[in-house]
Amino acid sequence: MSSGQLTQRWDTFLGKLKDRFNDILTQTDSPLDEIISGLQFDTVPIHNVLNGLKYQTVEQLSQKGEEGWSKMQAELIKSIQVFSQGAEYSKLTRFIGWMNDEFMRFEVKTYAKAARKVLENVKSHIDEKKIHRCTQCAGELNINVYSFNAINIKCESCGSVNTYQPDDRIRAMEYYVINHLAEEQAIEEKIRGQRDKSAMKEYYRKYYGFMMENIPDKKELYERDLNERINNPFFS
Numbered sequence: 001m002s003s004g005q006l007t008q009r010w011d012t013f014l015g016k017l018k019d020r021f022n023d024i025l026t027q028t029d030s031p032l033d034e035i036i037s038g039l040q041f042d043t044v045p046i047h048n049v050l051n052g053l054k055y056q057t058v059e060q061l062s063q064k065g066e067e068g069w070s071k072m073q074a075e076l077i078k079s080i081q082v083f084s085q086g087a088e089y090s091k092l093t094r095f096i097g098w099m100n101d102e103f104m105r106f107e108v109k110t111y112a113k114a115a116r117k118v119l120e121n122v123k124s125h126i127d128e129k130k131i132h133r134c135t136q137c138a139g140e141l142n143i144n145v146y147s148f149n150a151i152n153i154k155c156e157s158c159g160s161v162n163t164y165q166p167d168d169r170i171r172a173m174e175y176y177v178i179n180h181l182a183e184e185q186a187i188e189e190k191i192r193g194q195r196d197k198s199a200m201k202e203y204y205r206k207y208y209g210f211m212m213e214n215i216p217d218k219k220e221l222y223e224r225d226l227n228e229r230i231n232n233p234f235f236s
């Protein structure tokens, strides 16, 4: 086989792996939508499906690619022509990198869709107009139901302090809704951040910025996390 034929066979092989990757993800669109529409207050079922899908795509197709490369090398040894192994092998590493990035986008997009569904469910179950009353004098308390920590509120009528425990479904939104939406708006920085430290810093700023904005109760905690991340010696 000539080197031209070998290259062509290799390119065709990699092209088929790429088609397979795209097919698998396209085929899961409607079953995934069905799972999302059945979600309640968390995104756990999505986590399990995505793990399986990642194995089926990124991991198995990378392995197939490596197997294909072994066969390719066996042919190259038989061939007496000059051949750039490095250039051919880098097509595989680029393909594997591409799959990783695409799967990350897919994963984040799917979680964000699930997060919006969970948010819709929480909103329809939480009565924002419900009146919260002081345990001492039954005076009306001014409460933000979208709180993520227990809060102490002083009653304006009698001065006694009431502790308000936010609904568990609202607390869980920190992880199952807001976290996923934060990832969604910072995904491109996260992907570039795998190869570029300044993009990684940008990712942390965007991710934590979103968390701080949407969970003001925990702003200090997230700010501390952010500073720990970006001041990591890894970046200097």
Ligand SMILES: [Zn+2]
Pocket (backbone or CB within 6 Å): 134, 135, 136, 137, 138, 139, 155, 156, 157, 158, 159, 160
């Ligand atoms: Zn009171």
